[in-house]
Amino acid sequence: MGIGARFGRNFDRLLDCLALVGCALIMFQVISVSFEVIVRYFFGFSFGWVTSLNEWSLVFLTFLGVAWLQREGGHTNDDSIMQKFPAPVRVMARAAAWGLALLTTAVLTWYGAKVAWQNYVNESYDFFKIREVPLFYIYAVIPFGSLLWLIQLLRSMRREVHDNRAGARHDTTDV
Amino acid sequence: EEIVLKALTYAPPSKVEDSMAVFKAWIDKVNAKGEGKLRVEILGGPEVFGVGDQVNAVSKGLADITLTFTAHTALVPEVDTLGLSGITVAEERENGYLALLDEAHSKINLKVIGRAATQSGFFIFSKEPIESLADFEGMKIRSHSGYDGFFRKLNANPIGMNISEIYGGLERGIVTAAPYNIFAYDLGLHEVTDYMLADPFWYSHTTVTLMNRKKFDSLPAELQAVLIDAQIEIEAEMADIVAKMAEEERKRLAEAGMTFTNLPPEEAEQFRQMATESRFEVLEEILGADRVAEIKALIVRQ
Amino acid sequence: MEWYVAFLLLIGTFFFLVLLGVPVVFAFFGVNIIYLGYFMGEAGFELLIDSVYGSLSVFVLLPITLFILMGEVLFRTGIAMKMINTLDTWMGAIPGRLSLLAIGSGTLLATLSGASIGTTAMLIRTLTPAMQERGYSKSLSIGPLLGSGGLAIMIPPSALGVILAVIASVSVGKLLIAIILPGILLALSYVVYVVLASRFDPSAAPAYSSERVAISERLMLTAKYILPLSIIIFLVIGVVFLGVATPTEAAALGTAGAFGLAACYGRLTWSVTIEALMSTLRISVMVLAILAASKAFTQLLAYTGATQQLIGWATELPISPIWVIVMMHLITLFLGGPIGGIPLIMMTVPIFLPVVTALGYDPIWFCVAMLINVELAQITPPFGILLYVAKGILQDTTMGEITRAAVPIIVCNLIVLALLIAIPALSLWLPAQMLQ
Ligand code: NA
Ligand code: NA
Numbered sequence: 051m052g053i054g055a056r057f058g059r060n061f062d063r064l065l066d067c068l069a070l071v072g073c074a075l076i077m078f079q080v081i082s083v084s085f086e087v088i089v090r091y092f093f094g095f096s097f098g099w100v101t102s103l104n105e106w107s108l109v110f111l112t113f114l115g116v117a118w119l120q121r122e123g124g125h126t127n128d129d130s131i132m133q134k135f136p137a138p139v140r141v142m143a144r145a146a147a148w149g150l151a152l153l154t155t156a157v158l159t160w161y162g163a164k165v166a167w168q169n170y171v172n173e174s175y176d177f178f179k180i181r182e183v184p185l186f187y188i189y190a191v192i193p194f195g196s197l198l199w200l201i202q203l204l205r206s207m208r209r210e211v212h213d214n215r216a217g218a219r220h221d222t223t224d225v
Numbered sequence: 226e227e228i229v230l231k232a233l234t235y236a237p238p239s240k241v242e243d244s245m246a247v248f249k250a251w252i253d254k255v256n257a258k259g260e261g262k263l264r265v266e267i268l269g270g271p272e273v274f275g276v277g278d279q280v281n282a283v284s285k286g287l288a289d290i291t292l293t294f295t296a297h298t299a300l301v302p303e304v305d306t307l308g309l310s311g312i313t314v315a316e317e318r319e320n321g322y323l324a325l326l327d328e329a330h331s332k333i334n335l336k337v338i339g340r341a342a343t344q345s346g347f348f349i350f351s352k353e354p355i356e357s358l359a360d361f362e363g364m365k366i367r368s369h370s371g372y373d374g375f376f377r378k379l380n381a382n383p384i385g386m387n388i389s390e391i392y393g394g395l396e397r398g399i400v401t402a403a404p405y406n407i408f409a410y411d412l413g414l415h416e417v418t419d420y421m422l423a424d425p426f427w428y429s430h431t432t433v434t435l436m437n438r439k440k441f442d443s444l445p446a447e448l449q450a451v452l453i454d455a456q457i458e459i460e461a462e463m464a465d466i467v468a469k470m471a472e473e474e475r476k477r478l479a480e481a482g483m484t485f486t487n488l489p490p491e492e493a494e495q496f497r498q499m500a501t502e503s504r505f506e507v508l509e510e511i512l513g514a515d516r517v518a519e520i521k522a523l524i525v526r527q
Numbered sequence: 528m529e530w531y532v533a534f535l536l537l538i539g540t541f542f543f544l545v546l547l548g549v550p551v552v553f554a555f556f557g558v559n560i561i562y563l564g565y566f567m568g569e570a571g572f573e574l575l576i577d578s579v580y581g582s583l584s585v586f587v588l589l590p591i592t593l594f595i596l597m598g599e600v601l602f603r604t605g606i607a608m609k610m611i612n613t614l615d616t617w618m619g620a621i622p623g624r625l626s627l628l629a630i631g632s633g634t635l636l637a638t639l640s641g642a643s644i645g646t647t648a649m650l651i652r653t654l655t656p657a658m659q660e661r662g663y664s665k666s667l668s669i670g671p672l673l674g675s676g677g678l679a680i681m682i683p684p685s686a687l688g689v690i691l692a693v694i695a696s697v698s699v700g701k702l703l704i705a706i707i708l709p710g711i712l713l714a715l716s717y718v719v720y721v722v723l724a725s726r727f728d729p730s731a732a733p734a735y736s737s738e739r740v741a742i743s744e745r746l747m748l749t750a751k752y753i754l755p756l757s758i759i760i761f762l763v764i765g766v767v768f769l770g771v772a773t774p775t776e777a778a779a780l781g782t783a784g785a786f787g788l789a790a791c792y793g794r795l796t797w798s799v800t801i802e803a804l805m806s807t808l809r810i811s812v813m814v815l816a817i818l819a820a821s822k823a824f825t826q827l828l829a830y831t832g833a834t835q836q837l838i839g840w841a842t843e844l845p846i847s848p849i850w851v852i853v854m855m856h857l858i859t860l861f862l863g864g865p866i867g868g869i870p871l872i873m874m875t876v877p878i879f880l881p882v883v884t885a886l887g888y889d890p891i892w893f894c895v896a897m898l899i900n901v902e903l904a905q906i907t908p909p910f911g912i913l914l915y916v917a918k919g920i921l922q923d924t925t926m927g928e929i930t931r932a933a934v935p936i937i938v939c940n941l942i943v944l945a946l947l948i949a950i951p952a953l954s955l956w957l958p959a960q961m962l963q
Contacts, residue, residue, distance in 0.1 A: 069805065069808060072808045072812070073801065073804035073805060073807075073808055076592050076593075076596060076804055076807055076808065076811070077804065079589055079592060079593060079779060080593065080596070080779050080782045080783055080786070081783070082779075083589070083593075083775075083776050083778075083779035083780075084776075084779045084780050084782075084783040086776070087766075087771065087772045087776045087779070087780060090365075090384070090399075091771050094363065094365065094382060095382065096365075096382065096383070096384040096385065097385075098368075098370070098373060098383070098385050099385075100385070101385045101386065101586050102385070104586060104589055105584040105585060105586050106584055108583045108584060108585070108588055108589070108592075108815060109580060109583045109584050111592070111808065111811065111812065111815075112583055112811075112812055112815040112816055112819065115808055115809075115811075115812035116812060116816055118812075119809060119812045119813060119816075122809065124809050124812070124813050125550040125551075125552050125553070125813060125816070131546050131548070132546075132547060132548040143547040143548050143549075144548075146544070146547055146549065147547065147548060147549040147550070147553065150544065150549055150553045150554070150556070150557035151549075151550070151553045151557075153557060153560055154552075154553050154556040154557055154560060157556075157560050157572055157575070158556075158576070158579075160572075161572040161573055161575065161576050162576050164573060164576075165573050165576040165577065166576075168573075172299070172300055173299070174299045174300065175299045176277065176299075176584075177277060177295070177296040177297070177298060177299065177370075177371070178277065178296070178369060179369075179370070179584070180370060181299075181370045185299075188580065188584070189576070189580060192576060192579060192580065268830070268832065269829050269830075269832075269834070269835060272825070272826065272829045272834065272877065273826055273829040273830050274574065274577075274578075274826065274830075275577070275578065275581040275582075277577075277581060278574060278577040278578065278581060281573075281574065281577060282570075282574055285570035285573065285574070286570060287567050287570055287571060287574060287830075386773075390586070390587070390773050390775070392698060393698055393699070393700050393773050393774070394773060396700075396770075397700075397767060397768075397769075397770035397771075397772075397773070398770035399770060399771075399772065399773060
């Protein structure tokens with residue numbers, strides 16, 4: 051097996067694992083919030099951390115899931131208009147879509163890393179949430195997830211180019 | 226050519242609140258003194274940059290000025306003492322407290338213009354009357370990490386809750402009390418609570434006007450003076466503006482059925498001190514005892 | 528740059544990209560990045576990251592994942608199907624029986640599901656074969672299904688309703704309560720349509736006698752499959768009324784309840800749980816990514832000053848304010864097809880709502896009509912996601928037939944929409960009772 055194929059297989063495995071983490075976060079939301087309500091109702095006691103952790107879980111599950119969703123072709127688009135245009139126009143539209151996708155993920159990765167680093171250096175925390183938790187821990191998932199997203203886009207692009215050469219009809223839901 | 230400074234506000238620009246009124250009055254003064262050379266314009270509120278990001282935006286030069294509160298305390302912990310001051314705004318300017326804040330903000334490229342409100346602070350709105358400190362015992366009160374320490378000291382039961390959920394939380398009885406400034410009518414607190422404890426805590430208020438430091442330094446001295454002079458003028462009028470607005474708001478709340486209660490005098494003093502001390506204690510861990518002592522010496526009235 | 532130039536450039540580029548087939552999330556982010564560089568410079572990219580963090584780490588967004596998961600659990604464990612079958616045993620040999628069953632099921636499912644696409648797909652897949660077998664016309668089979676599925680967002684729980692409330696900064700609880708009456712009204716209008724249609728053209732819905740189920744059996748099935756659903760309804764709505772939990776927390780309770788119910792029926796397996804979670808993750812990530820992107824977009828729009836100027840301009844238009852509102856609804860309906868519910872709400876509401884308030888209208892009133900309108904946009908040609916869903920499932924039906932079947936339902940929606948706009952009490956009375 052070549053290096054490329056081995057990388058691809060491990061990368062797929064990584065995305066699957068992260069998706070499972072995302073699922074676990076959703077279960078955490080169900081359980082922690084229900085638990086908070088029950089404890090508050092019966093014992094009149096509130097955990098200070100339930101709200102903040104659940105808010106952060108939304109950031110985490112989004113960025114742990116974007117690359118996986120990209121692979122699954124789940125980022126919604128509407129190409130019903132483009133279908134009516136001739137092939138050369140469609141190819142240009144596809145190129146624009148790929149370009150914007152790469153630009154977006156590159157900016158999110160680079161500036162995500164920069165801002166996460168700033169938060170690390172400044173020892174920032176979120177005034178409105180749990181102040182003991184460094185904001186860096188939360189921000190770090192943004193460049194991490196975006197980098198995976200970028201890599202997955204490159205993989206999908208490569209496959210599309212390959213498929214086009216092979217004359218196969220490409221799957222337009224990929225980007 | 227006229228220089229236009231773009232300003233952000235922590236609340237929507239249309240919001241009726243003491244700090245917003247003072248800030249707008251300051252802008253009017255600047256624009257009058259600026260005489261076509263300098264003008265401040267409100268760009269918008271949280272719809273432009275989230276409240277937590279406005280200081281960042283001004284620090285990085287995306288806007289020039291922000292009317293904000295202590296949300297950036299992670300970057301400048303000293304700002305957390307704004308609400309704890311026991312002296313007048315003029316005294317703060319004279320004795321070096323303001324300069325200390327300004328110096329602390331310089332590391333994130335911000336210039337402190339000055340306060341936007343004073344002598345108002347936070348009140349506790351509740352479903353049951355609060356007439357003694359014992360009434361706080363076990364009270365389910367809306368909180369966040371900034372209030373937690375104080376409310377625990379009162380033996381209350383702080384419940385973490387988003388600002389957007391305060392109304393619903395009170396309405397449905399998930400909490401029975403919530404701290405807020407006196408301008409609570411817009412939020413509808415009079416619909417879901419019946420009492421307001423009229424003894425404020427952190428009564429020096431926590432709002433402040435900040436400016437991008439590079440931008441400030443780049444202005445010619447006469448225009449810098451326009452900004453500062455306007456601030457000094459507004460500081461002299463501030464207490465009256467705030468008192469007048471608070472009085473009107475109080476009337477509005479009373480007409481809506483709100484009853485105002487007070488603590489016995491000695492408990493009221495204890496209440497104020499607990500609020501102040503609980504903040505200073507947290508700050509000692511962050512800033513160190515020496516720095517806190519330095520600030521205390523300036524702003525705690527002996 | 529003049530505000531209207533900035534406005535038209537930003538909005539224009541966005542729509543151009545969407546029509547180009549660019550995924551919505553990249554269209555939003557892409558426009559942002561292109562213009563951020565121009566309006567703000569490099570620091571703008573750093574604030575973009577702050578904005579992404581800020582728009583996602585919001586507690587009241589939690590029901591998006593929770594409501595979707597609740598629906599997934601009930602569908603995938605087959606509980607929803609059992610419910611429809613039980614409802615079926617109560618229907619006599621009345622005209623339009625299966626169409627009415629479709630509406631009844633849609634309404635019941637609406638109280639359990641937060642998203643409309645899932646409900647519609649499930650109803651179409653289950654009920655159309657039976658209808659075609661009985662010789663129902665396309666209009667009376669597909670039409671009510673298209674409409675009933677969409678009820679999912681008009682009767683709480685409603686993930687779209689939560690998003691709308693968050694974006695509009697109105698009370699989530701109030702909005703969820705406010706949509707109940709309009710949702711029921713909508714279901715009733717469908718019933719009226721089916722009854723009238725099968726009166727005038729009995730061949731469109733041939734009557735037939737179904738296997739009679741003994742009354743004791745029916746009662747038993749009802750006790751087993753319909754009554755327990757009241758537990759979930761109680762967990763989602765009742766606890767909010769009783770002051771036990773906020774609407775956000777109630778979404779978690781309802782989901783926990785759905786899991787509990789599935790376990791009681793002995794249908795909760797690992798594989799079903801994982802499937803439900805994966806499907807929930809899929810939709811949630813898609814929605815949340817778009818949400819972050821669109822929030823950054825509207826902030827940029829505000830930064831250019833276009834939002835404020837537009838509000839000023841719209842409030843000073845020399846026409847009666849109600850026509851401004853009607854215009855907003857027309858724009859929503861027009862754009863709702865190609866853009867889809869969530870991004871559409873995120874695009875338009877931050878621009879519309881300040882105008883609505885400035886004109887002196889109640890935001891809840893506007894939001895309720897907005898929600899029904901967004902649902903309507905999903906079944907109006909030329910673009911309508913639910914029309915595509917129907918086409919995807921019913922391979923041998925043409926798009927034209929599906930569209931024609933949708934027309935009477937569209938008319939029902941328009942009538943209810945007009946009523947809601949004309950009679951504010953329809954949307955405002957019930958939430959006002961909450962205060963008593
Ligand atoms: Na629903
Ligand atoms: Na449409």
